[in-house]
Amino acid sequence: MPYHLESVDLMIRQMPPDRMSFAIGGVAPKRRPRAIVVIRVQVADDRGKSSWGVAADRPSFGWLDKRKSHSPDEMLTRLFELVRASRKIYMREAKFESPFALWANCWPQIMQVAKQMDHESLSASFASALLERAVIDAVCRLSDLTLFESIQRKKLGFSPQQIHPMLGDFPWRRFLPERPRTRFHIRHTVGLTDPIDSTDLKRDRRVNDGEPETLQEYVRRDGLRYFKVKISGDPVRDLARLGKIWGQLVRINEPIVTLDGNESYRDIDKFAKFVETFEREQLGMYQHTLFIEQPLTRAVTLDPSTQKTIRQISERKPLVIDEADGTTNSFSRAFKIGYNGVSHKNCKGFFKSLANFCLCAFFNEQGKAAFQTGEDLSNMPLVAIQQDFTALGLLKIDHCERNGHHYGFGLSHLSAAEKEQALQIHGDLYIKRGNEAFLNIRGGQIECRSLQTAGFGVAFEPAWDQLVPLDDWEYTW
Known part of the structure; x- marks a missing residue:
């Protein structure tokens, strides 16, 4: 039409x-x-x-x-x-x-x-x-x-x-889910400076807004099982911090961890040594780690000369590209080098992610392990986070990184009318605590069946009068 x-x-x-x-x-x-x-x-x-x-x-x-x-x-x-x-x-x-x-x-x-x-x-x-x-x-x-x-x-x-x-005549539709997924495990981001427990957060530095502030507090309140831990490219510092984080996660029933380097390594041999040391010194967390995301710079990631070392590392832990996924053929190039996974982020393109879903199905049918992961660019309610959950439901991804909800204060950036509509229409996704609305994480999971509505996961119009034309906006940091 x-x-x-x-x-x-x-x-x-x-x-x-x-x-x-x-x-x-x-x-x-x-x-x-x-x-x-x-x-x-x-x-x-x-x-x-x-x-x-x-x-x-x-x-x-x-x-x-x-x-x-x-x-x-x-x-x-x-x-x-x-x-x-x-x-x-x-x-x-x-x-x-x-x-x-x-x-x-x-x-x-x-x-x-x-x-x-x-x-x-x-x-x-x-x-x-x-x-x-x-x-x-x-x-x-x-x-x-x-x-x-x-x-x-x-x-x-x-x-x-x-x-x-x-893909040729590959029957990709056969691999779509029978119905969209509407329940997801939240993979809680642990940033490089996030406090792990109360010893990392002095009383005079606490926000005291009623929400958790340390990883330990989030685990207790939200019942989390999935975690995404940032690493800095400094192996000594990272391994010490991973050990402290594992001290909290080991108390959880079947914790799941992923690591994210955000391109912090420029030297592939240094990264390979980190993986070896990670296994030797932090075996508990290592055994519970699903994959390592974007450890190397995007230029090094897509360098074919790294193939031998990347494949050796991938045999120990699967590797995922994220920042290196800038074009429609980035994943197919990375896959040839030895990367098994590619991140989905709506901000990189929905059709590209759906095409990568088809590519993963194609590779898996050939006996070559390939997968997609759900990652986050600090998605905030209403539009960004709802559209991302909606896409995930089609891509058959069952756990996803989420971080905007704990670095920001719930839905405080929305108008009162928008928050009221969100709570009324999406009562599964959002919950009111005190005077504010928040993501409704229970048992480490989000339920969002209400997003299956006409459109791309957005049930009602944003309050346009609360927005500023881009040409009129003054930068605020």
Whole structure:
């Protein structure tokens, strides 16, 4: 069915200060503003019907591009310039047959513009993904279908063979779930400076806002079993910290751990030695670790000369790419080198993640182990986190990293009306504690059946009057 993209609005939702600092490897502390970038589209079909669509993400420029050639203000300005350029491309291609056809037409143009502007491919993926998801949301709503139903009924035009010709006539639809997953284990992020227990947090440094502040407190309150632990690239420091963290996790029934390097290693031999030492000195945590995510810089990750060492490491622990997943062929390249996994993040592109899902099924059918993981870019309610859970339900991923909910104070960035609607419509996903609404984590899990609604997981319109046009927003750090 022909569609027409009538308008694209770029807006900002101002965020309050984080309640706790969040440190990751290889990234400067000033890596994102106090803001969520929101895109609103209006899409019409050939029947004369029209609908809004929305997407949102934290503009975490310091994660997208870790080069030190620009100041934080310049990095943010450059990222917004790329988002604006991507908007122009989408508006220029306003008539389209399906969301996938529009994405397939615009994606290479955005990549080309990003290259001309000296952006990392990951930044191009971020800009493209915002527009892609907003259009998908609008088209699903026009059809009165959920995301899952839209894929099942071929309403989005998705064709993974167009991205990965190697799939040929592979019957990828056979590997979709019979119904979308709506319950997920939360993999709690443990940042580099997060307090582990009360000995790490002096009384005068406590926030005292009624929410947990140490890992120990979160485990007790939320019943967590899954954890994502950040490592810094300093083996001595990391191993000592891992030992202290394991002192808390060992008390849990069947704890599950993943490590995330955030590109903190530039030397592959140094990383290989870390893995060996990790097994020798922290055997308990090592045996409970599922995989190690993005330990090396993105350039080293995709260097074919590392294949021998990467395969040796992967035999000990599976390796996953994240920041290195900037283009549609990044995972297929990494897989040849020896990486088994690739992260899903909506901010890198939904269609790319769905294509990687098909690629994993294809490799697994050949007897080659491949998998996707669910990771997080500090997804916040309402739009970003709900769309990410909705995508995960289609990708058959049963546990996912979540961190925005504990570095930020619940839904405090939303209007009173939005919070009231969220609690009423998504009573499974959110809960009220005191005067604020929060993610409803029980037994370490989230239930979100209510997200199976027309559109891409967004049941009601955000309070547009609470947002600021991007061109009018003054940077707030």
